[in-house]
Amino acid sequence: MEILIDSANLESIRELNDLYPIDGVTTNPTIVVKEKRTFLPLLKEIQSIIGEEKMLFAQVLGEQAEDMVKEASYLNEEINGNFYVKIPVTDEGIKAIKLLKLQGIKTLATTIYTPLQAFIAAKAGAEYVAPYVNRIDNLAGNGVQVVSDIIKIFEHHHLPCKVLAASFKNTQQVHHVCLEGAHGVTAAPEIIKSFTAHPSTETNVRQFMNEWKSFYGESSNSIIKKN
Ligand code: E4P
Numbered sequence: 001m002e003i004l005i006d007s008a009n010l011e012s013i014r015e016l017n018d019l020y021p022i023d024g025v026t027t028n029p030t031i032v033v034k035e036k037r038t039f040l041p042l043l044k045e046i047q048s049i050i051g052e053e054k055m056l057f058a059q060v061l062g063e064q065a066e067d068m069v070k071e072a073s074y075l076n077e078e079i080n081g082n083f084y085v086k087i088p089v090t091d092e093g094i095k096a097i098k099l100l101k102l103q104g105i106k107t108l109a110t111t112i113y114t115p116l117q118a119f120i121a122a123k124a125g126a127e128y129v130a131p132y133v134n135r136i137d138n139l140a141g142n143g144v145q146v147v148s149d150i151i152k153i154f155e156h157h158h159l160p161c162k163v164l165a166a167s168f169k170n171t172q173q174v175h176h177v178c179l180e181g182a183h184g185v186t187a188a189p190e191i192i193k194s195f196t197a198h199p200s201t202e203t204n205v206r207q208f209m210n211e212w213k214s215f216y217g218e219s220s221n222s223i224i225k226k227n
Contacts, residue, residue: 052081
């Protein structure tokens with residue numbers, strides 16, 4: 001199962017990529033605008049941090065399929081490595097996904113709210129779909145259930161498309177999409193950091209250290225013997 005950072009903040013990406021087994025970075029226009037930087041150099045800097053093997057996702061802005069295809073081709077030429085274009089799952093978006101598949105450009109269908117949107121995007125040739133779990137929950141829907149239904153549809157119909165669950169407000173949502181068999185999650189840095197945070201873990205670690213020091217001495221904080 002893949003873990004992606006949903007951010008364009010270089011400091012956070014550097015920190016998380018260093019600490020955790022990160023598979024890549026997803027961005028969207030809102031995330032990019034927050035950084036107040038020129039778009040392409042920002043994407044290139046993100047890629048220089050994570051490396052060309054890890055996945056990088058960026059979204060097009062065009063509303064007509066032809067414009068989306070032009071933007072996607074431009075980005076795909078400019079960005080080396082393991083790059084994916086995010087295409088919103090509108091009718092024109094589906095058409096763009098079909099055209100980009102023919103050109104060999106990898107896509108992720110984004111802004112997914114229903115299983116059938118995911119189904120049609122996968123059939124059009126998207127490599128990934130991104131259901132918006134928390135935004136679905138906010139509309140009194142059930143984001144985890146949508147993820148689960150999409151996975152079932154892809155399995156039943158042998159669609160070679162991965163479900164990258166997106167839009168999380170808490171770790172419980174992430175936990176549940178993991179249980180449902182999502183192929184990946186993309187989450188904001190603070191959500192990813194909370195995967196490991198637990199006060200009892202910190203208390204235990206402190207306790208181990210205190211007990212060690214009470215026998216071996218205050219200055220002893222490593223099992224490696226100092227000369
Ligand atoms: C992913 O493709 C989306 O950009 C993202 O997960 C949306 O998350 P949000 O609902 O927290 O903005």
